Amino acid sequence: MGKPHTPTSGLTGRATRGYIAWDVSGRRFVFLKDCWRVDSPNLLKEGDVLRRLNKASVHFVPTLVCDGDVAGQTTSSPDHWCDRDGAFNAMKRHVHYRLVVKEIGQKLEEFTDSRELVEVIYECICAHAEAFDEARILHRDVSAGNILILRTRNADGEIETSGLLNDWDLSKSIDIQGARQVDRTGTWQFMSGLLLDDPSKTHELQDDVESFLHVLIFEAVRYLP
Numbered sequence: 001m002g003k004p005h006t007p008t009s010g011l012t013g014r015a016t017r018g019y020i021a022w023d024v025s026g027r028r029f030v031f032l033k034d035c036w037r038v039d040s041p042n043l044l045k046e047g048d049v050l051r052r053l054n055k056a057s058v059h060f061v062p063t064l065v066c067d068g069d070v071a072g073q074t075t076s077s078p079d080h081w082c083d084r085d086g087a088f089n090a091m092k093r094h095v096h097y098r099l100v101v102k103e104i105g106q107k108l109e110e111f112t113d114s115r116e117l118v119e120v121i122y123e124c125i126c127a128h129a130e131a132f133d134e135a136r137i138l139h140r141d142v143s144a145g146n147i148l149i150l151r152t153r154n155a156d157g158e159i160e161t162s163g164l165l166n167d168w169d170l171s172k173s174i175d176i177q178g179a180r181q182v183d184r185t186g187t188w189q190f191m192s193g194l195l196l197d198d199p200s201k202t203h204e205l206q207d208d209v210e211s212f213l214h215v216l217i218f219e220a221v222r223y224l225p
Helices: 046-055 114-134 193-197 205-223
Strands: 017-023 028-038 064-074 094-101 147-153 159-165
Antiparallel strands (some): 147 159
């Protein structure tokens, strides 16, 4: 690994970094995600979600190569953090986690024209629908940063473009009822109006569908004449 392809900033958050890495055994370039996941038995690891999606043959999602926790690297902040009253608060414990996928995508903002923008978002909507119907998984963090453009070369040497719905670490099985965390899940710029208006609202399918519309408008206003 070298310099992060997608760096992080600030002292808060999960310190997520993305790297273009070399798979020694497979002798190929892959994408490695390095982050600190919340240590909770109620939350699925992103790798487990991708296994479920790949097993269900969901299109336009990353292909898992491998994943796992980094041994011995767990935060101890919850053992030392106190609130103003001197009592220990519910600060979350995090574990250092790494995930490797086959695909290396480009940022959505690198689309060539409006047709490609719409096609990429459409294919990610198809991925979302398949994940919901076939694997019973709801993404819950649809945003401009989590929709990628995948460019591959076919047998004739021509470049083919498709969408890639990425970052399933905040996703949830629709079979699980109730909230698993007290925090609101999602990227606020692209969250549905109902979620922003009501912090107690359950994140549902229609909220993610609305987020795709917000992504389309956001990218169009920024980059199209």
